[in-house]
Amino acid sequence: xxxxxxxxxxxxxxxxxPASAGAMSLCDGSGPAAAPRLRPRAAQMARRPELLxxxxxxxxxxxxxxxxxxxxxAKDVTMPAKLPVNFFxxxxxxxxxxxxxxxYADHLxxxxxxxxxxxxxxxxxxxxAAREEIEHVAxxxxxxxxFVAVNCWWNQGKCRKQKHFFYxxxxxxxxxxxxxxEYKGPMSxxxxxKFVRRVMTPxxxxxxxxxxxxxxxxxxxxxxxYFEFNASPQPxxxxxxxxxxxxxxxxxxxxxxxx
Numbered sequence: 001x002x003x004x005x006x007x008x009x010x011x012x013x014x015x016x017x018p019a020s021a022g023a024m025s026l027c028d029g030s031g032p033a034a035a036p037r038l039r040p041r042a043a044q045m046a047r048r049p050e051l052l053x054x055x056x057x058x059x060x061x062x063x064x065x066x067x068x069x070x071x072x073x074a075k076d077v078t079m080p081a082k083l084p085v086n087f088f089x090x091x092x093x094x095x096x097x098x099x100x101x102x103x104y105a106d107h108l109x110x111x112x113x114x115x116x117x118x119x120x121x122x123x124x125x126x127x128x129a130a131r132e133e134i135e136h137v138a139x140x141x142x143x144x145x146x147f148v149a150v151n152c153w154w155n156q157g158k159c160r161k162q163k164h165f166f167y168x169x170x171x172x173x174x175x176x177x178x179x180x181x182e183y184k185g186p187m188s189x190x191x192x193x194k195f196v197r198r199v200m201t202p203x204x205x206x207x208x209x210x211x212x213x214x215x216x217x218x219x220x221x222x223x224x225x226y227f228e229f230n231a232s233p234q235p236x237x238x239x240x241x242x243x244x245x246x247x248x249x250x251x252x253x254x255x256x257x258x259x
Contacts, residue, residue, distance in 0.1 A: 084154045087122050092135055093142040094118070097150045100157015105148050109174055112146040114200050117180070119163065119170040121153035127169040130187040137193045145196060173199045178243065181250045195249075202245035203257050222256035223248075 088096040097105055109115045118134050120127035138147040152159040152168070169187070172180035173196065181199055185191045204222070206212045215222075223244075227235040245257035 081155060084122065084151055084157075087120060087127075087151060088131065088135065088149055093138040094135060094147040094149050097148065097159075098122075098154070100151045100154040100159035102150060102158040102162055105150055105159075108146060108148060113176055114145045114196070115174045115179075116145055116147050116196060117170075117172040117174075118147065118149040119152040119159065119165060119168065119172070120149060121168040122151060123153070124168040126167075126187065130169050133187055133189040133192060136189040137196065140193065141196060144200065175199055175202070175246055178246050179250075181246065184252060199246070199249060202249060203242060219256065225257065 084098045084100075086096050086098050088094045095108065105117065116134075116138075118130075120131070122128075134147065134149070138145075141147075150159050151157060152163055152165060152170075154160055171183040171192070173183065174180060183192065183195050185195060204215075206215060212224075225237075225241045227238050227241070229235060241257065248257070
């Protein structure tokens with residue numbers, strides 16, 4: 001470039017930037033001026049790697065705490081179970097405790113000599129099929145036997161909380177304070193009624209020698225007991241013999257106790 005004085009011209013390059021300008025930084029303290037401050041920390045963490053591990057653990061714990069707080073605030077969305085309804089008709093001779101009131105069932109049993117419990121699940125196909133059979137037996141024996149049906153599937157009922165059945169339906173019989181005697185035969189009115197009648201009268205009374213011989217010739221083996229009722233309405237050993245007959249039914253034995 002020629003000088004204004006008219007002498008020979010000399011070329012000059014751009015003026016050098018001052019050292020303080022340096023490269024342009026994005027944020028205060030993050031440019032080259034901040035690098036000298038970070039190098040000692042990096043060197044310290046390199047010499048002591050446990051500091052890096054500790055920092056990672058602290059960050060991990062903070063993340064887990066935040067996740068737990070977030071999840072605890074979330075509420076499960078569940079649909080409440082429908083209230084149970086009558087399984088048996090209100091006109092049925094069977095008392096239907098469809099809310100699983102097992103305590104009330106036990107209360108009813110205290111005032112009855114023979115009680116049949118029919119534990120059911122309302123969704124169970126076998127329970128639905130056996131319902132008609134139970135009603136048929138109840139229509140024939142309701143004047144001598146108390147028939148009580150209990151919903152043992154309702155999750156808020158005492159039956160579900162206290163009983164732990166692996167199948168349905170379940171039939172239990174009580175003879176006064178003795179029981180339960182579980183019925184394990186076919187869910188047919190004919191067989192159920194026969195079993196109930198045996199619980200009602202577990203002893204077979206034979207009044208003569210000829211009837212005894214006829215029984216032994218035509219029926220299965222039995223247990224024979226002889227008692228003299230003229231002297232006492234309850235001879236010695238009779239109650240034990242009676243209870244043994246109930247125990248035989250409870251254990252599923254086919255013996256018939258004869259007096």
